[in-house]
Amino acid sequence: xxxxxxxxxxxxxxxxxxxxxxxxxxxxxxxxxxxxxxxxxxxxxxxxxxxxxxxxxxxxxxxxxxxxxxxxxxxxxxxxxxxxxxxxxxxxxxxxxxxxxxxxxxxxxxxxxxxxxxxxxxxxxxxxxxxxxxxxxxxxxxxxxxxxxxxxxxxxxxxxxxxxxxxxxxxxxxxxxxxxxxxxxxxxxxxxxxxxxxxxxxxxxxxxxxxxxxxxxxxxxxxxxxxxxxxxxxxxxxxxxxxxxxxxxxxxxxxxxxxxxxxxxxxxx
Amino acid sequence: xxxxxxxxxxxxxxxxxxxxxxxxxxxxxxxxxxxxxxxxxxxxxxxxxxxxxxxxxxxxxxxxxxxxxxxxxxxxxxxxxxxxxxxxxxxxxxxxxxxxxxxxxxxxxxxxxxxxxxxxxxxxxxxxxxxxxxxxxxxxxxxxxxxxxxxxxxxxxxxxxxxxxxxxxxxxxxxxxxxxxxxxxxxxxxxxxxxxxxxxxxxxxxxxxxxxxxxxxxxxxxxxxxxxxxxxxxxxxxxxxxxxxxxxxxxxxxxxxxxxxxxxxxxxxxxxxxxxxxxxxxxx
Numbered sequence: 027x028x029x030x031x032x033x034x035x036x037x038x039x040x041x042x043x044x045x046x047x048x049x050x051x052x053x054x055x056x057x058x059x060x061x062x063x064x065x066x067x068x069x070x071x072x073x074x075x076x077x078x079x080x081x082x083x084x085x086x087x088x089x090x091x092x093x094x095x096x097x098x099x100x101x102x103x104x105x106x107x108x109x110x111x112x113x114x115x116x117x118x119x120x121x122x123x124x125x126x127x128x129x130x131x132x133x134x135x136x137x138x139x140x141x142x143x144x145x146x147x148x149x150x151x152x153x154x155x156x157x158x159x160x161x162x163x164x165x166x167x168x169x170x171x172x173x174x175x176x177x178x179x180x181x182x183x184x185x186x187x188x189x190x191x192x193x194x195x196x197x198x199x200x201x202x203x204x205x206x207x208x209x210x211x212x213x214x215x216x217x218x219x220x221x222x223x224x225x226x227x228x229x230x231x232x233x234x235x236x237x238x239x240x241x242x243x244x245x246x247x248x249x250x251x252x253x254x255x256x257x258x259x260x261x262x263x264x265x266x267x268x269x270x271x272x273x274x275x276x277x278x279x280x281x282x283x284x285x286x287x288x289x290x291x292x293x294x295x
Numbered sequence: 296x297x298x299x300x301x302x303x304x305x306x307x308x309x310x311x312x313x314x315x316x317x318x319x320x321x322x323x324x325x326x327x328x329x330x331x332x333x334x335x336x337x338x339x340x341x342x343x344x345x346x347x348x349x350x351x352x353x354x355x356x357x358x359x360x361x362x363x364x365x366x367x368x369x370x371x372x373x374x375x376x377x378x379x380x381x382x383x384x385x386x387x388x389x390x391x392x393x394x395x396x397x398x399x400x401x402x403x404x405x406x407x408x409x410x411x412x413x414x415x416x417x418x419x420x421x422x423x424x425x426x427x428x429x430x431x432x433x434x435x436x437x438x439x440x441x442x443x444x445x446x447x448x449x450x451x452x453x454x455x456x457x458x459x460x461x462x463x464x465x466x467x468x469x470x471x472x473x474x475x476x477x478x479x480x481x482x483x484x485x486x487x488x489x490x491x492x493x494x495x496x497x498x499x500x501x502x503x504x505x506x507x508x509x510x511x512x513x514x515x516x517x518x519x520x521x522x523x524x525x526x527x528x529x530x531x532x533x534x535x536x537x538x539x540x541x542x543x544x545x546x547x548x549x550x551x552x553x554x555x556x557x558x559x560x561x562x563x564x565x566x567x568x569x570x571x572x573x574x575x576x577x578x579x
Contacts, residue, residue, distance in 0.1 A: 139462060151482075
């Protein structure tokens with residue numbers, strides 16, 4: 027076994043104290059069908075920044091992301107221990123209200139999944155289920171969010187056509203706009219550009235960088251160059267443990283841990 | 296490692312087998328339609344579909360099978376509507392409200408598999424004994440209840456298969472918007488809507504074609520079905536009774552009745568397809 031640094035090192039404390047941590051994970055352990063998938067995760071994810079979770083396939087990075095908005099809850103054989111604090115509130119507390127927690131976090135999945143309805147309704151869906159019935163307000167939200175992701179000019183004349191008529195890159199931007207329409211505080215991206223072409227990927231990346239001034243963004247990615255391009259902080263996960271966490275340039279250019287070095291150099295993938 | 300030659304031969308054999316089974320199935324379908332057209336068409340008349348049996352209808356005298364046409368339509372429509380209203384919530388509950396691997400989920404799916412496979416005569420016999428016990432006679436209502444029970448498993452199992460085709464991420468992104476399970480269910484139902492029409496169609500087909508389930512519970516009547524608590528005629532039973540007659544005229548009318556039944560199903564199939572294709576618009 028390798029020696030990995032305790033995550034509560036001086037450096038990470040610095041990260042945590044430099045800005046208030048939006049998300050704080052304490053002693054998180056996840057078992058799936060008895061297998062220990064995430065081991066003793068302790069982490070503070072800072073505000074208004076992009077934090078990328080990197081690591082080899084099957085290391086638990088997607089599981090880590092999904093535990094942040096309780097998407098693992100309904101899967102079978104999943105046991106979650108520990109706590110995840112969002113704004114100091116434990117989302118795994120017994121009285122925590124799960125739909126309210128999820129509303130705070132927009133999810134951008136691997137492939138775009140527009141809802142089976144029109145472009146307009148895709149954006150309006152979230153505000154609608156949360157009680158917004160005013161047609162005028164909804165239309166304003168749709169326009170604002172489509173502008174936000176640079177899609178307005180492309181779709182303003184066909185808001186009533188099916189969301190599936192859009193190209194895959196446009197669909198992913200639509201999904202981002204749909205997530206933003208419920209006014210989340212956090213954006214979670216699960217390899218959100220892996221199905222996209224290079225140009226759409228760049229558009230999404232630029233959008234995320236722009237959005238970080240208003241949101242806390244956590245991305246899972248297996249593309250190191252993407253992590254380097256967009257993120258402020260990097261979490262390297264290996265075998266369900268956090269091996270290294272720090273500023274992007276520190277982790278990628280001067281990794282302290284041997285495993286991180288090997289991963290960054292491409293010896294393990 | 297098999298050589299490219301033998302792999303190509305396998306490909307050829309598989310293709311021939313598939314074509315053979317395709318030809319035999321379509322062939323038998325055309326044979327069935329051909330026979331009922333050939334034997335039934337000469338006896339099909341406006342009188343046949345617009346009148347109830349007159350005196351001596353079953354020995355070849357005048358009258359028609361309007362009683363059975365209406366009886367079947369009432370019964371199958373009511374049973375299908377009830378089965379849909381009951382079946383869809385069951386499948387939503389099984390797929391969204393219960394954890395997929397849990398004992399209850401497994402047990403209920405097994406139960407519905409069994410119910411799906413039980414022959415309709417068993418449903419009929421059980422419903423009949425219940426009706427005797429409760430002192431109810433054979434009636435349209437008895438038939439509707441029996442056929443509803445018979446078709447619920449069809450709706451539940453078909454929708455269950457459809458739900459499996461829904462991408463897990465569609466469920467997750469809807470969840471991530473803060474939707475409740477009921478709201479997620481509505482989105483997912485929208486996604487599988489064209490398939491739901493197929494499920495309803497299958498249920499209707501089974502409901503309108505069933506003989507054994509209605510034999511004991513619905514009875515038969517030469518009058519038009521007017522009341523739920525009175526016996527009613529159904530087309531499959533009308534076919535059965537007329538076919539058992541030694542008189543050629545009556546036998547011919549049995550085929551004409553079969554023609555009417557097939558025609559009703561054809562109309563329903565076409566309507567379902569039109570409805571389903573209109574719904575496909577927003578499918579991913």
